[in-house]
Amino acid sequence: MKTPPCIPLFRSSSYQVPRHPGPIRWRLDGNEGPLEPSFALSEMTAQQLRNYPDCSQLEAQIAQLYGLTPEQVLVTAGADDALSRICRAFLSSERNLIFPSPSFEMIERFAKWSQAEVRRVPWLSPGFPLPAVLSQMDGQTGLVAVVSPNNPTGLTASTKDLCRLAENSSQALVLVDAVYEEFTEKGLTQAALKYTNVVVCRSLSKAYGLAGLRLGYVLGAPEVISALRAAGMPYALSAPSIVWGSEAFTRGPNQNYLRRVSFERDDLSTRLSHAGFTPLPSQGNFVFAEVPSSRSGLWYRNAFAGLGIAIRAWPEDESLNSAIRISCPGNEEAYADLCQALGTIEQPQSIVFDLQVFLKEAQPKQGTPPRTQAPLWSDNSVVTSYLRTLKEKYSLGLLLNPSDPRLPELIPESQLKSLFSFLSTKTSLSALPQQATWLITNDEKCIPEARKAKNLPIGVLPQIVPERQRERLRRAGAAFVWPSWQTIEEQLR
């Protein structure tokens, strides 16, 4: 039996963040908030789990926070659910969405589920592109998206922009996606609530650090909220989300975390500028930046992953190929690691070569005997002259196998002394002097030790080696796998 065909729209791939496969210590690619102290599970009663959940008290609690009536509030399964309902209720194949972009990808996806036309308006510099947005609107516009602070750029629209937009959208609904609003002093929520053609969508995923709870909410006019209630599942939230969500609203977001993010955001932007990046002025819990022109966003994603830090890049989106977005961790330890990683990537001081990479490369094909040591390490060989050039800028180290007793046979002492400033074995990498170091190796076993020592591990395997071996090095935590150690010259800036 054949699988029945789904409709073409869903043949395309689902939402996915393209991630490096290596182990990650700090996830700074999802704009998540801080880890909160555990919630009191005991407050949940068995009865609450047995019955279909009731959101009405939570909606009343949120309404009170904003000075609204409960009919003006809808709680949803994350802001994603809110956005999906808004697109379902206000878009169709006869309507269009005005979408300042780049912006949150799911809005565009949900619009396409409704078969609506998506009209993108570029928004890549400070200042909301109001004239372009207004000029794209027509009688078929069902929805105008204002994501502020915007993801991924962190840019904001002003209250004045919003008011002009609301006053000029007689038929269209204006969607204010304000899930990052706690991080800015320039919020739009209060201004938005004055208009019956504007809805605001918010979330506990960011400032409250509760992305796993899946709790979002929409604020707006009772008629709009009633339509959105009808446009989704009747019991979208689980009982634990309702109980813990209510507790989170009572506590409010962690003010220390918000202050810390504001510091990190400014400090990180400055550090990135000094390193040759071009950051945008962000009001979210993240910084978006164009990378230096010689490299791609994907290159930096991989480099940070090699040091155990996940950052966001968009290798699949041509317009964002040269950008990255880094979430502010909001904690000192992770932030110190992030800054150190930036230094290691941008300004390595030393490069450590695993001796095996030279020896392996001297064996071009399996089964052929290695070239003799003399040509490999002779005064004018490729290896020595190459290393001599590198040595002018970096201190070079040589990494040995502790079980390799034949060093004098492998490399003449005179070259050893003249080329390398220090030697290390694979089990004592962390004993090396602490400096920004790139480690070039073909041995996956020494990668965890290198990462512990905060060295950037880089794999080297010739192109003829099967892909699965390269993947093994990446999974162990190598930032990249280069075809030859000589690639390093192209990779250093």
Ligand SMILES: Cc1ncc(COP(=O)(O)O)c(C=O)c1O
């Ligand atoms: C702008 C924006 N809106 C909505 C969401 C979805 O939030 P939630 O986790 O509440 O579904 C995100 C998540 O990253 C976002 O960046």
